[in-house]
Each structure stands twice: as structure tokens, then as C-alpha cells.
Amino acid sequence: MPKIAVLPGDGIGQEIVPEAVKVLKAVLANSPEKFEFIEYWVGGTAIDKCGKALPEETLKGCEEADAVLLGAVGGPKWDHLPAGERPETAALLGLRKGLEFYANIRPVKMLSSLIDSSTLKKEVVENVDMVVIRELTGGVYFGEKKRIENPLSAYDMMSYSAPEIERIIRLAFEIAQDRRKKVCSVDKANVLETSRLWREIAIKVSKDYPEVELSHLYVDNAAMQLVRYPEQFDVIVTENMFGDILTDLASMLGGSIGMLSSASMNGKKGMYEPAHGSAPDIAGKNIANPLATILSAALMLRNTFGLDKEAQQIETAVVKVLDQGYRTADLTQPGDKCLGTKEMGDAVVAALG
Ligand code: IPM
Numbered sequence: 001m002p003k004i005a006v007l008p009g010d011g012i013g014q015e016i017v018p019e020a021v022k023v024l025k026a027v028l029a030n031s032p033e034k035f036e037f038i039e040y041w042v043g044g045t046a047i048d049k050c051g052k053a054l055p056e057e058t059l060k061g062c063e064e065a066d067a068v069l070l071g072a073v074g075g076p077k078w079d080h081l082p083a084g085e086r087p088e089t090a091a092l093l094g095l096r097k098g099l100e101f102y103a104n105i106r107p108v109k110m111l112s113s114l115i116d117s118s119t120l121k122k123e124v125v126e127n128v129d130m131v132v133i134r135e136l137t138g139g140v141y142f143g144e145k146k147r148i149e150n151p152l153s154a155y156d157m158m159s160y161s162a163p164e165i166e167r168i169i170r171l172a173f174e175i176a177q178d179r180r181k182k183v184c185s186v187d188k189a190n191v192l193e194t195s196r197l198w199r200e201i202a203i204k205v206s207k208d209y210p211e212v213e214l215s216h217l218y219v220d221n222a223a224m225q226l227v228r229y230p231e232q233f234d235v236i237v238t239e240n241m242f243g244d245i246l247t248d249l250a251s252m253l254g255g256s257i258g259m260l261s262s263a264s265m266n267g268k269k270g271m272y273e274p275a276h277g278s279a280p281d282i283a284g285k286n287i288a289n290p291l292a293t294i295l296s297a298a299l300m301l302r303n304t305f306g307l308d309k310e311a312q313q314i315e316t317a318v319v320k321v322l323d324q325g326y327r328t329a330d331l332t333q334p335g336d337k338c339l340g341t342k343e344m345g346d347a348v349v350a351a352l353g
């Protein structure tokens, strides 16, 4: 029986994950295989319940599952904790590293009904359709870090091994082969040694994919190009921290960060989560946008379970609901019909047909 580990986590995670589960159950209702959904504590919620952001039981449950559906972790209540115990580091980075989810895939596509929700001009965003592939288990996030008291200073080490770079670049080329066949590798090779190695490996790997065009951009220039002329991008591949920053920026090209889904992969196994955080300021109010999580659930069906038709059904339902003028608060323009989190989940289920 296929197993899905369900980790709502903190803040709006508690509200958006049930909506994605509801949509998954509806779309899988008639499937011959019975899916098992098993819920675990993670993040601040887990700290409150059992003293650890990533309890052993949760890690084991995720190891045993075929896929993980995660909401979000973190919040002001746990911000004072030492780095190694915080929900973001202990739970989220712990899961990424622990299950070696090295490839984070974040698709950014402007849906025509959301063009007016973007803060950018219609002409700039109307044809946006890209995938950002972010390396997720290396770089400065996981390098040695230290605080020195005298003289007061700190460091975080950025390092990459050649195999770590090669596997993510290769995945970018594989994905580009099924798309518009363009890979843009983003680095800071004018300054960083890790980036110079990154670029060398990108060039080497590109030789195996002669039909895919490879280009390179420095990360500062990439940030500028993303708002200047985003339709030039097909597949962007970049290291961990650059990818974190660029995907928040790129989310606005799709209307709202509340729309940005994300798949963190290790082969077929994946952890699926919205790219946004736990949004403590709006938690518990039934106003968060569940669509990024619902779209992440669609990625789960496609990437882990090979259920392309069901994934497509969810994506089509989301488009349909938006075309009908339904919006959550983050996307609302005058004249739109504003729905709460639960009601948006219900609308997607109804639109599944
Ligand atoms: C993301 C988030 C995380 C990250 C945070 C919550 C640690 O911003 O998934 O993009 O930096 O990777």
C-alpha cells in the first residue's frame, strides 16, 4: 500500500495541509490502490508535544513512506532556540539532509487568470513558464558554522563536492530535455570558488546533452533578468542559497508566493511542500492560500507515484477555480470572490468533476 507521511507542522501548515489531503483523497477515491496517509508531528508543534523539532518517530515515518507532504515549520514562539534546535534547521533542514532530498524543483508559471495579481506589468509576466532547480542539501546551509566570541565574529562555510554539483546539473538537463531545452546555470563565478567549480561541471555535463542549450548568469544579474525579461528562462539550476532567494523573487512572476509549489526529490521519493513559510501573522484565521500545497500534492502524484492523469486533474481544477474568479486574500483584486482556506479546498474538490 503506498504510504504518504503527512506533516502539517506550524502556523498555516495546520490549515493548508488538510486541504491538500482532502484534494488528494478526492482525486484518488476511485484508484485501485489504497493510499495510506499517516500524520506526524514536526517543527515547533513537535517541540511543544515532545521536546524535539524532528522526533525520531517522524524521521522514521518519513523514511518508510513513499512520499512526504509537508506544510511549514517555524514561528516566533521558537525563534529564541539555539540554531540546532530551531524548527527551520532541526526539522526542515534535518529532513532534507536526513532523506537526501538534494533536488528542489519549483515550477513558476503565470496562469492567465492571475495576471492582474502580479505586481509586475502584464507584458512582462504573461508568458512566464520556468522551473527553478535548487540544490538542497549542500552549500552554505550545511557547511561548518561557528560563532567566535573574541574577537566577536562568525562564519558559515560554503562548500560543494563535484558529485553534488554534477547530479543536480544532470537533473536540470534531463528536465530541460522534456521542455524548451534551455538550461541557465546561475552562479557567482566572478567571486566564489564553489561557483567556478559549479560552472566547470555545468559545461562538462552539457556535452552529454547536445540538444540542450546551456547559458550562465551571475546570480545578481539573474535576479535582475528575472524581473526584466522572465520569459527568457526555461530551466534555471543553482546552488542552495541562491535558489532560496531567487525562488521567492520568481514566485511573484506567478502572481503570489501562495501559488509556488515545490518538490524536493531523491530519485522517485520526494517531499512536497509549498515554497512559502508558516506565516504566523495570518495563522488560525482561515485566510491562507492552500493552492501552493494543493499544487505540491499534484507534483507528488506525478513525480513519486507516476499518476500523471490525476496530477493533471488537480492542476486543471485549480485553473478552473481561478478562472471562475475565486481567490484567497493574497490574490484578491476588486471584483473577485474571496474564499477562505477551507472553502478554496472545497472549490478545488468540486472542480475535480
Ligand atoms: C524555503 C524556506 C527555507 C529555506 C527556510 C524555512 C529554512 O525559505 O524552503 O525556501 O531557506 O530553504
Ligand code: MG
Pocket: 244, 245, 248, 275
Ligand atoms: Mg525560501
